[in-house]
Amino acid sequence: MTFSGPAPAQTRHVVFWVRPPVRQVRSLNSTGFRGGAQNVVGRQPQVVTPLRWRQSNSLLALAALVLPLFACGGSTSSAPVAPTPAPPAATAPTVNGRAVDVFSTAPLAAVTVRLQNSAAATTVADGSFSISTASGQYAVVVLTGTGIVERQTGIRVPGPDALVTLIPTTFDLAAFDQMCRAAPGQLRRWDAAPKLVVIDAVLQFTSTTDSAYTATAERLSPTEREGMVADLTWGLPQATGDTFRAFSAVTIESPEVGAQVPFFTREGTIVVARFLGLQAATGYHGYGRWASRSNVVVAGAIMVDRNQDAAAGMNLRALRVHEMGHALGYDHVAMSTRVSFMNNSGVILPNAFDRDATRLAFLRPPGNLSPDRDPDLYSANFRSFPMVWGPITP
Numbered sequence: 001m002t003f004s005g006p007a008p009a010q011t012r013h014v015v016f017w018v019r020p021p022v023r024q025v026r027s028l029n030s031t032g033f034r035g036g037a038q039n040v041v042g043r044q045p046q047v048v049t050p051l052r053w054r055q056s057n058s059l060l061a062l063a064a065l066v067l068p069l070f071a072c073g074g075s076t077s078s079a080p081v082a083p084t085p086a087p088p089a090a091t092a093p094t095v096n097g098r099a100v101d102v103f104s105t106a107p108l109a110a111v112t113v114r115l116q117n118s119a120a121a122t123t124v125a126d127g128s129f130s131i132s133t134a135s136g137q138y139a140v141v142v143l144t145g146t147g148i149v150e151r152q153t154g155i156r157v158p159g160p161d162a163l164v165t166l167i168p169t170t171f172d173l174a175a176f177d178q179m180c181r182a183a184p185g186q187l188r189r190w191d192a193a194p195k196l197v198v199i200d201a202v203l204q205f206t207s208t209t210d211s212a213y214t215a216t217a218e219r220l221s222p223t224e225r226e227g228m229v230a231d232l233t234w235g236l237p238q239a240t241g242d243t244f245r246a247f248s249a250v251t252i253e254s255p256e257v258g259a260q261v262p263f264f265t266r267e268g269t270i271v272v273a274r275f276l277g278l279q280a281a282t283g284y285h286g287y288g289r290w291a292s293r294s295n296v297v298v299a300g301a302i303m304v305d306r307n308q309d310a311a312a313g314m315n316l317r318a319l320r321v322h323e324m325g326h327a328l329g330y331d332h333v334a335m336s337t338r339v340s341f342m343n344n345s346g347v348i349l350p351n352a353f354d355r356d357a358t359r360l361a362f363l364r365p366p367g368n369l370s371p372d373r374d375p376d377l378y379s380a381n382f383r384s385f386p387m388v389w390g391p392i393t394p
Protein backbone atom coordinates (compact mmCIF):
# COMPACT_ATOMS: atom_id res chain seq x y z
CA MET A 1 0.00 0.00 0.00
CA THR A 2 1.33 3.41 -0.82
CA PHE A 3 0.36 6.78 0.42
CA SER A 4 -0.05 9.75 -1.84
CA GLY A 5 0.43 12.26 0.93
CA PRO A 6 3.60 14.06 1.84
CA ALA A 7 6.74 12.05 2.40
CA PRO A 8 7.63 11.37 6.01
CA ALA A 9 10.42 13.91 5.90
CA GLN A 10 7.82 16.58 5.23
CA THR A 11 5.59 15.70 8.10
CA ARG A 12 4.55 18.81 9.94
CA HIS A 13 5.71 18.21 13.40
CA VAL A 14 6.53 21.85 13.94
CA VAL A 15 3.45 23.99 13.84
CA PHE A 16 4.50 26.93 15.91
CA TRP A 17 7.16 29.20 14.66
CA VAL A 18 7.90 32.84 14.34
CA ARG A 19 9.73 34.52 11.57
CA PRO A 20 10.19 38.11 10.58
CA PRO A 21 7.43 39.58 8.47
CA VAL A 22 7.96 38.63 4.83
CA ARG A 23 7.36 41.51 2.56
CA GLN A 24 7.99 39.87 -0.76
CA VAL A 25 5.09 37.86 -2.07
CA ARG A 26 5.55 34.21 -2.76
CA SER A 27 3.22 32.04 -4.69
CA LEU A 28 1.74 29.00 -3.04
CA ASN A 29 1.15 25.67 -4.56
CA SER A 30 -2.41 24.51 -4.81
CA THR A 31 -2.24 21.08 -3.27
CA GLY A 32 -4.82 20.31 -0.70
CA PHE A 33 -7.39 22.63 -2.17
CA ARG A 34 -10.18 20.08 -2.56
CA GLY A 35 -9.96 18.74 0.91
CA GLY A 36 -13.36 19.71 2.19
CA ALA A 37 -13.33 22.28 4.90
CA GLN A 38 -9.61 22.17 5.51
CA ASN A 39 -8.46 24.47 2.74
CA VAL A 40 -4.87 24.44 3.70
CA VAL A 41 -1.97 24.76 1.35
CA GLY A 42 0.47 21.96 1.86
CA ARG A 43 3.62 24.03 1.97
CA GLN A 44 6.05 23.55 4.75
CA PRO A 45 6.74 26.24 7.29
CA GLN A 46 10.22 27.63 7.21
CA VAL A 47 11.44 27.17 10.71
CA VAL A 48 13.90 29.71 11.96
CA THR A 49 16.12 27.68 14.19
CA PRO A 50 18.48 29.13 16.73
CA LEU A 51 21.31 28.25 14.32
CA ARG A 52 21.46 31.69 12.76
CA TRP A 53 21.75 33.32 16.14
CA ARG A 54 24.40 30.89 17.20
CA GLN A 55 26.35 31.76 14.06
CA SER A 56 25.94 35.44 14.72
CA ASN A 57 27.02 35.05 18.27
CA SER A 58 30.04 33.04 17.16
CA LEU A 59 31.06 35.77 14.74
CA LEU A 60 30.64 38.40 17.38
CA ALA A 61 32.59 36.34 19.85
CA LEU A 62 35.36 35.94 17.25
CA ALA A 63 35.28 39.66 16.62
CA ALA A 64 35.66 40.23 20.32
CA LEU A 65 38.89 38.21 20.21
CA VAL A 66 40.26 39.78 17.06
CA LEU A 67 39.68 43.40 17.91
CA PRO A 68 42.06 43.44 20.87
CA LEU A 69 44.86 42.21 18.57
CA PHE A 70 44.42 45.28 16.42
CA ALA A 71 44.10 47.40 19.46
CA CYS A 72 47.37 46.19 20.90
CA GLY A 73 49.48 47.93 18.21
CA GLY A 74 51.28 50.27 20.55
CA SER A 75 48.25 52.13 21.70
CA THR A 76 47.96 53.11 25.28
CA SER A 77 44.25 53.56 25.10
CA SER A 78 42.04 51.72 27.50
CA ALA A 79 41.34 48.05 26.88
CA PRO A 80 38.64 47.44 24.31
CA VAL A 81 35.31 46.17 25.42
CA ALA A 82 33.69 43.38 23.46
CA PRO A 83 30.34 44.52 22.10
CA THR A 84 27.26 42.89 23.50
CA PRO A 85 25.33 41.02 20.80
CA ALA A 86 22.06 42.78 20.11
CA PRO A 87 19.01 40.67 20.92
CA PRO A 88 16.84 39.74 17.96
CA ALA A 89 14.44 42.51 17.07
CA ALA A 90 10.89 41.85 18.18
CA THR A 91 8.86 40.94 15.10
CA ALA A 92 5.14 40.51 14.78
CA PRO A 93 4.01 36.97 13.94
CA THR A 94 3.15 36.63 10.29
CA VAL A 95 1.00 34.40 8.16
CA ASN A 96 0.97 34.13 4.39
CA GLY A 97 -2.05 33.23 2.35
CA ARG A 98 -3.68 33.31 -1.02
CA ALA A 99 -7.18 34.26 -2.08
CA VAL A 100 -8.73 32.32 -4.96
CA ASP A 101 -12.12 31.97 -6.61
CA VAL A 102 -13.88 29.05 -4.93
CA PHE A 103 -15.07 27.58 -8.23
CA SER A 104 -12.35 28.37 -10.78
CA THR A 105 -9.44 28.59 -8.27
CA ALA A 106 -8.28 31.65 -10.23
CA PRO A 107 -6.17 33.98 -8.05
CA LEU A 108 -7.97 37.07 -6.81
CA ALA A 109 -6.02 40.34 -6.77
CA ALA A 110 -6.91 43.58 -4.96
CA VAL A 111 -8.79 41.77 -2.21
CA THR A 112 -8.58 43.54 1.13
CA VAL A 113 -7.61 41.21 3.96
CA ARG A 114 -8.32 42.79 7.31
CA LEU A 115 -7.29 41.19 10.55
CA GLN A 116 -9.22 42.13 13.62
CA ASN A 117 -7.42 44.96 15.43
CA SER A 118 -4.75 45.12 12.78
CA ALA A 119 -3.85 46.89 9.59
CA ALA A 120 -5.21 45.49 6.35
CA ALA A 121 -3.26 43.83 3.57
CA THR A 122 -4.17 43.65 -0.10
CA THR A 123 -3.71 40.64 -2.33
CA VAL A 124 -1.46 41.02 -5.37
CA ALA A 125 -1.69 39.51 -8.84
CA ASP A 126 -1.29 35.91 -7.76
CA GLY A 127 -3.79 36.39 -4.94
CA SER A 128 -1.16 36.17 -2.22
CA PHE A 129 -1.02 38.26 0.90
CA SER A 130 1.03 38.48 4.06
CA ILE A 131 -0.35 39.75 7.32
CA SER A 132 1.12 40.12 10.76
CA THR A 133 -0.29 40.96 14.10
CA ALA A 134 1.04 41.42 17.56
CA SER A 135 -1.91 39.64 19.04
CA GLY A 136 -2.35 35.99 19.82
CA GLN A 137 -2.81 32.71 18.08
CA TYR A 138 -6.23 33.27 16.53
CA ALA A 139 -7.80 36.26 14.85
CA VAL A 140 -10.91 36.99 12.87
CA VAL A 141 -10.13 37.98 9.29
CA VAL A 142 -12.48 39.62 6.80
CA LEU A 143 -11.84 39.56 3.05
CA THR A 144 -13.60 42.04 0.81
CA GLY A 145 -13.24 43.05 -2.81
CA THR A 146 -14.97 43.83 -6.06
CA GLY A 147 -16.88 40.91 -7.49
CA ILE A 148 -16.59 38.67 -4.46
CA VAL A 149 -18.85 37.92 -1.53
CA GLU A 150 -17.39 39.19 1.75
CA ARG A 151 -15.97 36.31 3.74
CA GLN A 152 -15.34 36.26 7.45
CA THR A 153 -13.21 33.47 8.74
CA GLY A 154 -10.56 32.82 11.34
CA ILE A 155 -6.84 32.50 11.00
CA ARG A 156 -4.01 31.47 13.25
CA VAL A 157 -1.14 33.92 13.41
CA PRO A 158 1.47 32.65 13.20
CA GLY A 159 0.31 29.58 11.37
CA PRO A 160 0.52 27.56 8.17
CA ASP A 161 -0.18 29.27 4.88
CA ALA A 162 -3.86 29.85 4.32
CA LEU A 163 -5.72 29.21 1.06
CA VAL A 164 -8.87 31.29 1.35
CA THR A 165 -11.57 30.57 -1.22
CA LEU A 166 -14.04 33.31 -2.07
CA ILE A 167 -17.48 33.18 -3.68
CA PRO A 168 -18.01 35.26 -6.83
CA THR A 169 -20.98 37.62 -6.63
CA THR A 170 -22.33 36.01 -9.81
CA PHE A 171 -23.14 32.86 -7.81
CA ASP A 172 -26.80 32.47 -6.78
CA LEU A 173 -26.46 32.77 -3.01
CA ALA A 174 -30.22 32.98 -2.51
CA ALA A 175 -30.71 29.53 -4.01
CA PHE A 176 -27.69 28.21 -2.11
CA ASP A 177 -29.13 29.51 1.16
CA GLN A 178 -32.44 27.78 0.46
CA MET A 179 -30.71 24.51 -0.34
CA CYS A 180 -27.82 24.31 2.09
CA ARG A 181 -28.43 26.93 4.77
CA ALA A 182 -32.15 26.64 5.35
CA ALA A 183 -33.55 27.39 8.80
CA PRO A 184 -31.88 28.07 11.14
CA GLY A 185 -29.58 29.53 8.50
CA GLN A 186 -26.46 27.51 9.15
CA LEU A 187 -24.73 25.31 6.61
CA ARG A 188 -25.54 21.67 7.18
CA ARG A 189 -23.80 18.71 5.53
CA TRP A 190 -22.23 15.32 6.03
CA ASP A 191 -18.56 15.27 6.93
CA ALA A 192 -17.83 11.73 5.72
CA ALA A 193 -19.26 9.58 2.96
CA PRO A 194 -22.39 7.78 4.20
CA LYS A 195 -23.12 4.10 3.91
CA LEU A 196 -26.07 3.07 1.74
CA VAL A 197 -28.54 0.44 2.92
CA VAL A 198 -31.22 -0.76 0.47
CA ILE A 199 -34.15 -2.64 1.99
CA ASP A 200 -35.16 -5.24 -0.56
CA ALA A 201 -38.57 -5.80 1.04
CA VAL A 202 -41.40 -3.40 0.27
CA LEU A 203 -42.38 -1.82 3.60
CA GLN A 204 -45.90 -1.05 4.71
CA PHE A 205 -46.39 2.71 4.99
CA THR A 206 -48.06 3.94 8.16
CA SER A 207 -46.86 7.49 8.75
CA THR A 208 -43.82 9.61 7.98
CA THR A 209 -42.71 9.65 11.60
CA ASP A 210 -42.48 6.00 12.67
CA SER A 211 -39.00 4.81 13.53
CA ALA A 212 -39.64 1.32 12.12
CA TYR A 213 -41.89 -0.21 9.44
CA THR A 214 -43.25 -3.68 8.78
CA ALA A 215 -41.76 -5.72 5.92
CA THR A 216 -44.30 -7.11 3.44
CA ALA A 217 -43.81 -10.28 1.39
CA GLU A 218 -43.04 -8.31 -1.77
CA ARG A 219 -39.36 -8.10 -2.74
CA LEU A 220 -37.40 -5.94 -5.15
CA SER A 221 -35.98 -7.97 -8.02
CA PRO A 222 -32.21 -8.05 -8.43
CA THR A 223 -32.58 -5.70 -11.40
CA GLU A 224 -34.67 -3.28 -9.33
CA ARG A 225 -32.15 -3.34 -6.48
CA GLU A 226 -29.29 -2.75 -8.89
CA GLY A 227 -31.19 0.12 -10.49
CA MET A 228 -31.75 1.74 -7.10
CA VAL A 229 -28.09 1.39 -6.16
CA ALA A 230 -26.95 2.62 -9.58
CA ASP A 231 -29.12 5.75 -9.47
CA LEU A 232 -28.06 6.74 -5.98
CA THR A 233 -24.41 5.92 -6.67
CA TRP A 234 -24.60 8.08 -9.79
CA GLY A 235 -26.27 10.86 -7.83
CA LEU A 236 -23.93 10.96 -4.84
CA PRO A 237 -21.01 12.79 -6.51
CA GLN A 238 -23.51 14.92 -8.45
CA ALA A 239 -25.11 16.00 -5.19
CA THR A 240 -21.88 16.54 -3.26
CA GLY A 241 -19.82 18.48 -5.79
CA ASP A 242 -17.68 15.39 -6.35
CA THR A 243 -16.75 15.32 -2.67
CA PHE A 244 -18.10 11.82 -2.17
CA ARG A 245 -17.33 9.67 -5.21
CA ALA A 246 -19.03 6.63 -3.73
CA PHE A 247 -20.84 5.42 -0.64
CA SER A 248 -18.51 4.11 2.03
CA ALA A 249 -20.41 0.80 1.81
CA VAL A 250 -23.50 -0.56 0.05
CA THR A 251 -25.60 -3.18 1.82
CA ILE A 252 -28.79 -4.97 0.81
CA GLU A 253 -31.02 -5.94 3.73
CA SER A 254 -33.61 -8.71 3.39
CA PRO A 255 -35.90 -8.60 6.40
CA GLU A 256 -38.29 -11.46 7.11
CA VAL A 257 -41.93 -10.94 6.26
CA GLY A 258 -43.57 -9.14 9.16
CA ALA A 259 -40.27 -7.97 10.65
CA GLN A 260 -40.05 -4.47 12.08
CA VAL A 261 -37.39 -2.71 10.00
CA PRO A 262 -35.60 0.15 11.80
CA PHE A 263 -35.64 3.20 9.55
CA PHE A 264 -35.04 6.62 11.10
CA THR A 265 -32.43 5.28 13.45
CA ARG A 266 -29.31 4.48 11.44
CA GLU A 267 -26.34 6.73 12.14
CA GLY A 268 -23.75 7.08 9.38
CA THR A 269 -26.19 5.60 6.88
CA ILE A 270 -28.66 6.59 4.18
CA VAL A 271 -31.38 3.95 4.17
CA VAL A 272 -33.80 3.59 1.24
CA ALA A 273 -36.95 1.51 0.80
CA ARG A 274 -40.12 1.26 -1.24
CA PHE A 275 -43.30 1.84 0.72
CA LEU A 276 -46.70 0.38 -0.02
CA GLY A 277 -49.41 3.01 0.25
CA LEU A 278 -47.13 6.04 0.56
CA GLN A 279 -48.61 8.06 -2.28
CA ALA A 280 -52.17 6.98 -1.46
CA ALA A 281 -51.76 8.25 2.09
CA THR A 282 -49.75 11.40 1.49
CA GLY A 283 -50.14 12.37 -2.16
CA TYR A 284 -46.35 12.38 -2.62
CA HIS A 285 -44.14 10.01 -4.59
CA GLY A 286 -41.30 10.17 -2.14
CA TYR A 287 -39.81 11.61 1.01
CA GLY A 288 -36.32 12.30 2.16
CA ARG A 289 -35.10 13.17 5.63
CA TRP A 290 -31.87 13.94 7.43
CA ALA A 291 -30.71 13.91 11.03
CA SER A 292 -27.96 16.26 12.15
CA ARG A 293 -25.81 17.02 15.13
CA SER A 294 -24.22 20.47 15.39
CA ASN A 295 -24.92 21.02 11.69
CA VAL A 296 -23.19 17.79 10.70
CA VAL A 297 -25.64 15.44 9.00
CA VAL A 298 -25.25 12.02 10.60
CA ALA A 299 -28.15 10.00 9.15
CA GLY A 300 -30.49 10.05 6.18
CA ALA A 301 -33.53 8.16 4.92
CA ILE A 302 -35.34 7.87 1.59
CA MET A 303 -38.92 6.67 1.21
CA VAL A 304 -40.24 6.06 -2.29
CA ASP A 305 -43.75 5.00 -3.26
CA ARG A 306 -43.91 1.38 -4.30
CA ASN A 307 -46.04 2.03 -7.39
CA GLN A 308 -44.06 5.04 -8.60
CA ASP A 309 -40.70 3.43 -7.99
CA ALA A 310 -41.73 0.17 -9.66
CA ALA A 311 -42.87 1.97 -12.81
CA ALA A 312 -39.76 2.62 -14.86
CA GLY A 313 -39.85 6.16 -16.15
CA MET A 314 -37.56 8.94 -17.16
CA ASN A 315 -38.08 10.77 -13.87
CA LEU A 316 -37.27 7.85 -11.61
CA ARG A 317 -33.59 8.69 -11.24
CA ALA A 318 -34.40 12.36 -10.67
CA LEU A 319 -36.92 11.49 -7.93
CA ARG A 320 -34.51 9.15 -6.17
CA VAL A 321 -31.63 11.66 -6.32
CA HIS A 322 -33.92 14.47 -5.15
CA GLU A 323 -34.94 12.47 -2.10
CA MET A 324 -31.29 11.62 -1.52
CA GLY A 325 -30.65 15.38 -1.57
CA HIS A 326 -32.85 15.63 1.53
CA ALA A 327 -31.00 12.71 3.07
CA LEU A 328 -27.81 14.69 2.46
CA GLY A 329 -29.26 17.64 4.38
CA TYR A 330 -30.59 19.84 1.58
CA ASP A 331 -33.90 21.67 1.62
CA HIS A 332 -36.04 22.74 -1.34
CA VAL A 333 -35.01 25.47 -3.75
CA ALA A 334 -38.03 27.43 -4.95
CA MET A 335 -38.58 27.00 -8.66
CA SER A 336 -38.97 30.79 -8.88
CA THR A 337 -35.47 31.20 -7.45
CA ARG A 338 -33.49 28.72 -9.52
CA VAL A 339 -33.99 25.49 -11.45
CA SER A 340 -32.43 22.81 -9.28
CA PHE A 341 -32.62 19.11 -8.50
CA MET A 342 -33.90 20.35 -5.14
CA ASN A 343 -37.01 21.94 -6.68
CA ASN A 344 -39.89 20.14 -5.02
CA SER A 345 -41.09 18.82 -8.37
CA GLY A 346 -38.45 16.12 -7.99
CA VAL A 347 -38.01 15.78 -11.75
CA ILE A 348 -34.77 17.73 -12.29
CA LEU A 349 -31.41 16.01 -12.42
CA PRO A 350 -28.50 17.87 -10.78
CA ASN A 351 -27.35 20.72 -13.03
CA ALA A 352 -24.33 23.03 -13.11
CA PHE A 353 -25.70 25.20 -10.29
CA ASP A 354 -26.37 22.15 -8.14
CA ARG A 355 -22.85 20.84 -8.61
CA ASP A 356 -21.34 24.25 -7.76
CA ALA A 357 -23.62 24.72 -4.76
CA THR A 358 -22.96 21.31 -3.29
CA ARG A 359 -19.24 21.67 -3.95
CA LEU A 360 -19.28 24.97 -2.09
CA ALA A 361 -21.12 23.32 0.78
CA PHE A 362 -18.22 20.93 1.23
CA LEU A 363 -15.64 23.73 1.03
CA ARG A 364 -17.17 25.43 4.06
CA PRO A 365 -17.41 24.20 7.62
CA PRO A 366 -20.79 23.10 8.97
CA GLY A 367 -22.37 26.11 10.64
CA ASN A 368 -21.15 28.58 7.99
CA LEU A 369 -23.55 31.52 7.82
CA SER A 370 -24.82 33.67 4.96
CA PRO A 371 -23.33 35.37 3.08
CA ASP A 372 -20.04 33.60 3.91
CA ARG A 373 -19.20 33.71 7.57
CA ASP A 374 -17.44 30.80 9.23
CA PRO A 375 -18.33 29.76 12.76
CA ASP A 376 -16.37 31.08 15.71
CA LEU A 377 -12.96 29.53 16.22
CA TYR A 378 -12.93 27.98 12.75
CA SER A 379 -9.49 28.50 11.28
CA ALA A 380 -8.81 28.81 7.55
CA ASN A 381 -5.21 27.71 8.09
CA PHE A 382 -5.78 25.02 10.67
CA ARG A 383 -4.39 21.63 9.92
CA SER A 384 -5.42 18.75 12.04
CA PHE A 385 -2.65 17.45 14.20
CA PRO A 386 -0.73 14.42 12.99
CA MET A 387 -1.52 11.03 14.42
CA VAL A 388 1.10 10.12 16.98
CA TRP A 389 1.49 6.59 18.28
CA GLY A 390 1.96 6.24 22.00
CA PRO A 391 4.30 3.67 23.51
CA ILE A 392 3.54 0.03 22.82
CA THR A 393 2.70 -1.79 25.99
CA PRO A 394 2.27 -5.47 26.67
Ligand SMILES: [Zn+2]
Pocket (backbone or CB within 6 Å): 288, 322, 323, 326, 332, 343, 344, 346
Ligand atom coordinates in the same frame (compact mmCIF):
# COMPACT_ATOMS: atom_id res chain seq x y z
ZN1 LIG B 1 -38.33 17.29 -1.73
